[in-house]
Amino acid sequence: MNSGLSAEFTALLPRIETLVVVLFFALFAMSFDFISGYTGYLSFGHAAFYGTGAYLVALAANDKLPLLGPETPFMLLLVLAGVAAAALALAIGSVSFRLSGVYFAMITLGFSQVLYVFVRDWDFVSTAPRDGVAVTEKLEGFQIGVPGVDALNVAIGQLTGDSVEGLLGFITLSPTEVSFYAIGAVVLVCYLAMQRLVHSPFGRTLIAIRENEERARAIGYNTYAYKLRAFVASGFFAGVAGALFVGFRRSVTPENGFYFLVAGDALLVSIIGGFGTLAGPLYGELFDAGVREFLSKEGGGGGLLPYLRANVGDATLATDIYNGLTVAEATDTFLNGHAALYVGLLFVLFVLYVPNGLLGTARDRMGGTLSKAVPRRLRRWFDG
Amino acid sequence: MSAAVSALSAVPVLSVLSALPALPLQFADALFEFLAPSTLGEVIVRGLAEASLYVMIAAGLTLVFGLMGVLNFAHGSLTMLGAYLGGLVLVITVAQSTGGVGRLLAFGAAVVVAFGGLAALGGALEVGLVRPIYDRPPLYQILLTFGVTLVLDELARIVVLFYGLQPTTVWQDVLGTKPAFLADSIGVAGVSASGLELFHVLFGVATVVGVHLFLTRTRYGLFVRAGSEDSEMLSALGVDVNRVFTVVFALGTGIAGAAGVLLAWDPAWGASVPLGAETLLPAFVVVIVGGLGTFRGTVVAALIVGLVDSTMTWWFQNVVSFTGLPEMVVFLVLVITLIVKPQGLYGVSEVGGH
Numbered sequence: 001m002n003s004g005l006s007a008e009f010t011a012l013l014p015r016i017e018t019l020v021v022v023l024f025f026a027l028f029a030m031s032f033d034f035i036s037g038y039t040g041y042l043s044f045g046h047a048a049f050y051g052t053g054a055y056l057v058a059l060a061a062n063d064k065l066p067l068l069g070p071e072t073p074f075m076l077l078l079v080l081a082g083v084a085a086a087a088l089a090l091a092i093g094s095v096s097f098r099l100s101g102v103y104f105a106m107i108t109l110g111f112s113q114v115l116y117v118f119v120r121d122w123d124f125v126s127t128a129p130r131d132g133v134a135v136t137e138k139l140e141g142f143q144i145g146v147p148g149v150d151a152l153n154v155a156i157g158q159l160t161g162d163s164v165e166g167l168l169g170f171i172t173l174s175p176t177e178v179s180f181y182a183i184g185a186v187v188l189v190c191y192l193a194m195q196r197l198v199h200s201p202f203g204r205t206l207i208a209i210r211e212n213e214e215r216a217r218a219i220g221y222n223t224y225a226y227k228l229r230a231f232v233a234s235g236f237f238a239g240v241a242g243a244l245f246v247g248f249r250r251s252v253t254p255e256n257g258f259y260f261l262v263a264g265d266a267l268l269v270s271i272i273g274g275f276g277t278l279a280g281p282l283y284g285e286l287f288d289a290g291v292r293e294f295l296s297k298e299g300g301g302g303g304l305l306p307y308l309r310a311n312v313g314d315a316t317l318a319t320d321i322y323n324g325l326t327v328a329e330a331t332d333t334f335l336n337g338h339a340a341l342y343v344g345l346l347f348v349l350f351v352l353y354v355p356n357g358l359l360g361t362a363r364d365r366m367g368g369t370l371s372k373a374v375p376r377r378l379r380r381w382f383d384g
Numbered sequence: 385m386s387a388a389v390s391a392l393s394a395v396p397v398l399s400v401l402s403a404l405p406a407l408p409l410q411f412a413d414a415l416f417e418f419l420a421p422s423t424l425g426e427v428i429v430r431g432l433a434e435a436s437l438y439v440m441i442a443a444g445l446t447l448v449f450g451l452m453g454v455l456n457f458a459h460g461s462l463t464m465l466g467a468y469l470g471g472l473v474l475v476i477t478v479a480q481s482t483g484g485v486g487r488l489l490a491f492g493a494a495v496v497v498a499f500g501g502l503a504a505l506g507g508a509l510e511v512g513l514v515r516p517i518y519d520r521p522p523l524y525q526i527l528l529t530f531g532v533t534l535v536l537d538e539l540a541r542i543v544v545l546f547y548g549l550q551p552t553t554v555w556q557d558v559l560g561t562k563p564a565f566l567a568d569s570i571g572v573a574g575v576s577a578s579g580l581e582l583f584h585v586l587f588g589v590a591t592v593v594g595v596h597l598f599l600t601r602t603r604y605g606l607f608v609r610a611g612s613e614d615s616e617m618l619s620a621l622g623v624d625v626n627r628v629f630t631v632v633f634a635l636g637t638g639i640a641g642a643a644g645v646l647l648a649w650d651p652a653w654g655a656s657v658p659l660g661a662e663t664l665l666p667a668f669v670v671v672i673v674g675g676l677g678t679f680r681g682t683v684v685a686a687l688i689v690g691l692v693d694s695t696m697t698w699w700f701q702n703v704v705s706f707t708g709l710p711e712m713v714v715f716l717v718l719v720i721t722l723i724v725k726p727q728g729l730y731g732v733s734e735v736g737g738h
C-alpha cells in the first residue's frame with residue numbers, strides 16, 4: 001500500500017467490512033438468480049427466505065426456539081436455516097407455481113409482505129419487533145468450521161470474531177478478515193453446489209422452461225415439479241445467506257430481512273452482474289457495494305469525500321459554482337450518500353443497453369464461459 | 385431434524401392463538417358491538433373513503449397495464465412526486481388567513497398542477513425509456529420501471545434535503561393548509577364521519593366516473609379499449625398506436641399525481657419519500673385482485689380492499705392486539721384471491737403476454 005497510487009486505491013476500493021457483506025448478499029442474489037434467471041419466474045418475494053434464515057439464527061441464539069439454544073453449533077444453524085427456508089419455499093411455491101408471469105411475481109410478493117408485517121409486529125421475536133432482533137444471549141461469536149473439531153473452527157463477526165496471528169509463520173488476519181475467509185468458504189461451497197445443479201440435466205431443464213415452457217411440457221417434462229424443486233433449492237441457499245448475515249452482523253430488522261426491497265436489491269445486482277449467469281450476481285453486488293461505498297456519506301476509510309479533502313486544494317473546494325454553492329457543498333448535496341441515484345441510473349442503462357449484464361456480455365463477447373474462453377484466447381495470442 | 389422443524393412451525397400458531405381473545409364469549413361480545421348500526425356505518429364510511437384512495441392510486445396503473453401490458457413499478461414514486469408537487473403549490477398559495485373556500489380552490493390548482501406535471505413526466509418516460517423495450521419479455525419492463533423508481537426516489541430525497549426538509553417524515557406544512565372543516569366530524573343518523581373521509585369519497589367517485597366516461601364516451605377511450613384487445617389490429621386500422629400509448633401512459637401517471645395531492649392532505653399518509661413504496665404495494669394488491677387491466681375489476685377490488693382494511697382496523701383497535709392486522713389482511717386478500725382465482729376477479733389471461 002505504499003505505491004504512488006495508494007491514495008487512489010484507498011478511495012476506490014471497498015473496505016473489508018463491505019466485502020464480507022458483499023459475500024453473503026451475493027449468495028442471496030445468486031439464489032434469487034438461480035430461480036429467476038434460470039426459469040424466468042420472477043420471485044419478487046425472495047426476501048422471505050433470506051429473512052427466515054436470518055431470524056432463525058437470531059432467535060435460536062436468543063434461546064427463543066424450542067430444542068435450539070445459544071449453544072447450538074452455527075454450522076447446524078446454517079443447515080437448519082436453509083431447511084426452514086426451503087420448507088417455506090415448498091409451501092409458497094406449491095401454491096404460486098400454478099400462476100405465471102407477473103401473477104407469479106405478485107403472489108410471491110404478497111406472501112413475503114404478509115410475513116414481513118407479521119414479523120414486524122409480533123412481540124414474540126423481541127420486545128420491540130419493529131427494531132428487529134439483536135443477538136443478546138450469546139456473547140461469543142458464531143463459529144464456522146469443521147463440526148466437532150475445535151481447532152478447525154473460527155468465530156466470525158467484527159467484534160466477536162477470532163483473529164489469526166502468525167499462521168504458517170507469516171499470515172496475520174484481523175477478525176473481519178477471518179470472517180471474510182470463513183464466510184467466503186461457505187459461500188463458495190454453496191456456489192459450487194448451485195453451479196453443479198445448473199450444469200446438470202436438471203439445470204438444463206430449467207433453461208428449457210425459461211426459453212419455452214410449453215415445449216418443455218410437450219416433450220414430457222413435468223415442469224411444475226422442476227420449477228418447485230428449483231424454488232426449494234433456491235430457498236435453501238437464500239436461508240443460508242440470511243443465516244450468514246446474522247452470523248456476521250449479529251442483528252436483523254424486518255427492513256433488512258423480510259422487506260420486499262431486499263429482493264429488489266438482489267434483482268438489481270443480478271441484472272447488473274448478468275441475469276441467468278450464476279456467478280454474475282457476485283460481480284453485480286461487488287459493483288453495487290463499491291459504488292455505494294465510494295459515494296458513502298461518512299466516507300470512513302475510503303471513498304470520494306476524504307480523497308477530495310486530502311488531494312484537492314481548499315481554494316478549489318470553496319469555488320462558487322452557482323449562486324453561492326461551492327464545489328464541496330455540491331459533492332455533499334449531489335454525491336455523498338446518494339449512490340442509489342447513480343446505481344439506479346446505471347441499472348436503467350443496463351436494462352436498456354446491456355440486458356445480459358456484465359458477465360453475460362463478457363461471455364457473449366468471448367464466445368463461452370470465461371474459464372474456457374480466456375485460456376483459449378491466450379493460447380491463440382501466444383501461438384501468434 | 386423433522387421434530388425440530390415441526391416444533392418450529394408450532395410456535396407461531398400457539399402465539400397467535402394466545403393473541404386472540406381466549407374466550408369465545410368475548411369474541412361474540414365484540415362481534416355484537418361490531419354489528420351495531422352506528423359502528424358498522426362508521427366502518428363502512430371509512431372503508432369507502434379508503435377505497436376511494438385505493439382506486440385513485442391504482443387507476444393509472446390498471447390503465448397502463450390494460451393497454452400496454454407494462455406493470456409500472458414507478459407508479460408509487462410518481463404518486464410521491466405528485467404529493468410533493470401539489471404540496472408545494474398548496475404551501476405557496478395558502479396563507480394563514482385564507483378561508484375554507486380559498487383553500488379548496490388552492491387544492492384544485494394543486495391537483496391540476498400535479499396532474500399536468502406528472503402527465504408530462506410520464507409522457508417523457510414512455511417515449512424515452514419504455515417505448516424501446518415493448519418487444520422485450522415483460523420482465524424487462526418491470527426491471528426498467530423498477531430502476532426508474534430508484535432514480536426518482538433518490539432525486540426526490542436530494543431535492544427535499546436541499547430545501548431543509550426531512551425526506552422520511554411527513555411534510556407538516558402541507559397538512560396545515562387543510563381547511564378546518566375537513567377535520568370536523570359530521571354526524572348523520574348516528575353515524576359520524578370526518579369531513580376528510582367524505583372529501584375522499586367525493587374525489588374517488590369523481591375519478592371513477594371521469595375515467596369511465598373517458599373509456600366509454602371519447603374517441604381516445606375507444607382506441608384504448610380496442611388497443612387492449614388487439615393493438616396490432618388497431619394500428620392496421622390507421623390509428624397511431626404509439627401516440628395512444630404515450631397519451632395513456634401520461635394519463636395514468638397524471639392520475640397518480642392527483643392521487644398524491646389527495647394523500648398529502650391525509651394525516652395517515654402525508655407527503656414523504658417513503659410514500660412511494662407505501663402506495664405501490666396497495667396499488668398492486670388492488671390491481672391484481674381486480675384482474676390486471678380491467679378498470680371495473682379495479683373499482684370492485686378497491687371497494688373490497690378498502691372495506692376489509694377498515695373492518696380489520698376496527699377489530700385491531702377494539703379486540704385483537706396485533707398492530708399489523710389490517711396491513712397483513714390486505715396482503716392475505718391478494719394471496720387468497722390469486723389462489724382461488726388466479727387471474728383476479730375480472731381478469732383475462734392474455735393481457736400483455738403474462
